[in-house]
Amino acid sequence: MANSYDLRVHDEKGRLDKYISDKIPDLSRTRVKELVKDGNILVNSKKEKVSYKVQENDQIFVSVPAVKPLNIKPEDIPLDIIYEDADVIVVNKPQGMVVHPSAGHPDHTLVNALLYHTRNLADSPEGFRPGIVHRIDKDTSGLLMIAKNAKARESLEDQLAHKTNKRQYLAIVHGNFGEDDGLVDAPIGRNPHDRKKMAVVENGKNAITHFKVLEQFKGYSLIMCQLETGRTHQIRVHMAYIGHPVAGDPLYGPRKTLKGKGQFLHAKVLGFEQPTTHEWLEFQVNPPHIFEERLSELRKKQVTK
CATH class of the missing domain: 3.10.290.10 (RNA-binding S4 domain)
Known part of the structure; x- marks a missing residue:
């Protein structure tokens, strides 16, 4: 009502x-x-x-207006919960899992799993993404923070908006770098030629990605990216834009790439202020086995740095 x-x-x-x-x-x-x-x-x-x-x-x-009824079925899907308290859950999302239901993915999502785990999730106006304050792509693995109540949702979203939280991603990208680190400051919006893709466009939203080169191999590099903003596909678009697309990326990368199940991109580090106690919380998780396996293979090849 x-x-x-x-x-x-x-x-x-x-x-x-x-x-x-x-x-x-x-x-x-x-x-x-x-x-x-x-x-x-x-x-x-x-x-x-x-x-x-x-x-x-x-x-x-x-x-x-009345909140749209939640018609999402809780599903008994295993969750890798890294941390949980009365306000937040930090979960390590596996590669291949969609964050919330959509037209193409009505079930088997992270939200379906969360609803089985707890009914204490912050409402969302749309009804289909309770608790979700940010997301990562289906084939990106790693850490997400989940809000369990309205106060926590507001706090976490404010931290995202004011860039006071910490999000660092590991990525295997094509090519080698002549510098140790860099910054990509380029606006991102919908690709005018392909509505399924994003692109660097003149009238896009402000987007800033910092990156640091960790290792270099023959034809590939391992980098750490830190997000200053959080646009859709931001790291994938920005790295492709500077000529270093994420390996395995089916949308923005070349066909000849590392064998896998999607882009080699992993949300490794997540830090934020606890909404009630204001304590700084920081977590990190290693990338999935397939990521580590490809890194091991690359390390056996010629190292350029």
Whole structure:
């Protein structure tokens, strides 16, 4: 059932999203932002931005649509849980698993597995991605943080937005480097010639990837990437853009590549502030066996660095 609220500002000050989340504790600032975007919040009968500064006697109307029913079936799929408390879960996602249900993947996803593990997952407005605050591609392995309640979701999403968390990825890429490290600062958007792909485009969203060269082999390199932003396929697009596509990448890489089951990309390190205690938490996991196996094979070949 939908809920509605009529609020009148008295002597309060500050941003619209903070004012509303303070007055209606069930609404996080992230949820308020979504409601504003969808036109469900009006100030003096007009749409305003979340950054609008409330003023005395402002009349604010908030309409909260009912959350779409969750029709996702919990599935008894093994999970590699690295850490869990009352607010968050950190999971090591295997290569080949989709994060949340979609038209092409209605089940057998990480969300199906999480719902079997616990019913305490933060609501999502769409209904199909409870607990999910960020994602990695199906064939990318590694660490993800999951929110168990609205407060945790808001905190983790704020950390992502303000770039205060830590995300480092291992990747085997084509080619060798003349430098020890580098930075790719290039906007990413939908590929105008292929809607299934992303690309560096002039009107894309700001995207920044830092990388460090760890090892070099004959025709390949092992690098560590650190995300400053989190765009769809960011590392895959950026590395292809500078001429070093991720090995095994079926979308952005060459056909002649390392034998595997998709891109050799692994979310190795994840760090963030615990939403309640504000303690810094940091985790790391080794890449899957197939990743290590290909590295071992490459190390037996000529090393250029």
